[in-house]
Amino acid sequence: MSVQWNEMIVADARALRASEIRDLLKVAERPEIISFAGGVPDPKLFPLATFNDVYGDLTGDEQAGRRSLQYSISEGLPGLRQWIADDLAATGAVRDIDNILITCGAQQGLDMLARLLLEPGREIVLEKPSYLGAMQAFSMRRPSYVGIAMDDDGPVIAELDAAFAKGARIAYLSPDFQNPTGRSYSLDRRLAVLETARKYGAVILEDAAYCKLAYEGESLPSLLALDDAHGDPDAGTVIQLGTFSKTLAPALRIGWITAPRPVIRQLVLMKQAGDLHVSTINQEIALRAASKLFPSHLETLQGAYRAKRDVMLSALADFMPEGVSWSRPQGGMFVWLTLPENINSRELLIDAMEDAKVAFVPGQAFFCDQSGINTARLSFATESNERIRDGIERLALLIRRKDNQ
Incomplete structure (x- = not known):
């Protein structure tokens, strides 16, 4: 008798669905396609x-090299965690290395946070729209999603309050240049989000x-920094996720969780049971590269991406027909x-890829x-300025034709 694999695979795993974004990254490799699909940094x-x-x-x-090729502690290299703690402190977030897991x-x-906090039926609040990769991570735990609307200042507080009032106690939010919309929260909305979460004893991811x-505008404090200013960080409301993937290189696979110590202690046990620790040599390289490169490299990135964003916004204004609108991200x-x-x-x-040779991610x-169903995400990160303008013009012509059918 053969193995009945569909019966062997547990329900949590069957809840996973293929990512449209990952599939579309394959399309971006075809040189004839102008790709606004992948949310990846410009390798140049x-x-x-x-x-x-x-x-x-x-x-x-020799000594440092051999050490970097050895096993390491599950929390992450102390030097790297200290660098992250110092960087957070510069933004007003008061944390030390015991609040950080690599x-x-x-x-x-x-x-990891999904496995720590979610279970079948437990509610989690999400922005509409929200990051697809987060929903994939959460879906394996089979939670119940509560979507809340967004306006130009952030999540609609009345809807957030209603979600918490009905029993939700976790919210996943992206206050700065959100993937997929590029939108950011105003300072007043950040404070209101925190006040609402504290009212119900809810957790914000x-x-x-x-x-x-x-790229422009006033630099606003993170929810983490605002939360720390309110009291003891080990009794805080906010768990923050950070990464070097957008500022150094994605292939390092170096990210971190900043959370109260009781949360970190439990996550460390999960890390030990999962993969022991993140690559020691990659952590060491990230620390050395960040120490050498920042802040000057950030200024290089900001200048390059600002120019690409401006080209895309200009092309949208020049070519898109009436009835089409778009966000104007500040980062x-x-x-x-x-x-x-x-x-x-x-x-x-489908028509854009076949006829216009342009790719994007359906919203x-x-x-x-x-x-x-009538929305889309466009990334300006990887294409040249000339191809951005050409691709937007092609897409606009196709939209105009579709709208008139």
Whole structure:
């Protein structure tokens, strides 16, 4: 008798669904496609010379090199955690290394927090739209999603309050240059979010993946910093996820969770049971590269991505027909497109790839309730300025034709 694999695989694993974003990354490799699909950094901006130096320095030092190839502690290298703690302190967040766990990218952080906090039927509040990768991490625990609407200042507080009043006690939020919309919260809305969470004793999972990629406007404190200013960080409301993937290099797979000590202690046990620790040599390289590169490399990234964003916004204004609107992000990598209601962005993508040779991510994938059928995410990060403008013009012509059918 053969193994009945569908019966062997547990319900948590069967809850997973394929990522449209990961599938579309394959499309971006075709040179004829102008891709606004992948939410990845521009590889032309990777600081290769610095990485060459830090790898050489590390492996050239026999004692440090051998240590970097050995097992390490599950919490993460103390020097790297101290660097992160110092960087957080510069933003007003009062944490020490015992509040920090190094993870294999922020995505592992999402997975670990899902396993720590979620279970079948437990409610978690999400922005509409929200980061697809977070929903994938959460879905394996089979929670109940409570979607709340967003306006230009952030989540609608009345809806957040109602969700907490009905029993939800966890919210996943992205206050800075959100993936997928590029939107950010105002200061008043950040304070209102925290006040509402404290009112109900709720936990906020703050995704800070793009917070360093600010191109204009006032720099606002994170929810973590505002929470720390309120009292004891070990009794705080906010758990923050950070990463070097958008500022150093994704392949390092270095992220972190900043949380109260009781949370970190439990996560360390999970880390030990899962993969023991993040690659020692990658942690060492990240520490050395960040120490050498920041803040000057951040300024390079900000200048390059600002220019790409400006080209995309200009092209949208020049070419898009009436009835199409878009976000105007002050940072991050994304512009959010809202199409006329009669246009299905999934169907539009098929024609865009075949006829216009342009790729994007249909917006419906980012909604926990599968709404947003006429929305799309555009990334300006990886294409050249010329191809951005060309791609937007092609896409606009296709939208105009679809809208008139």
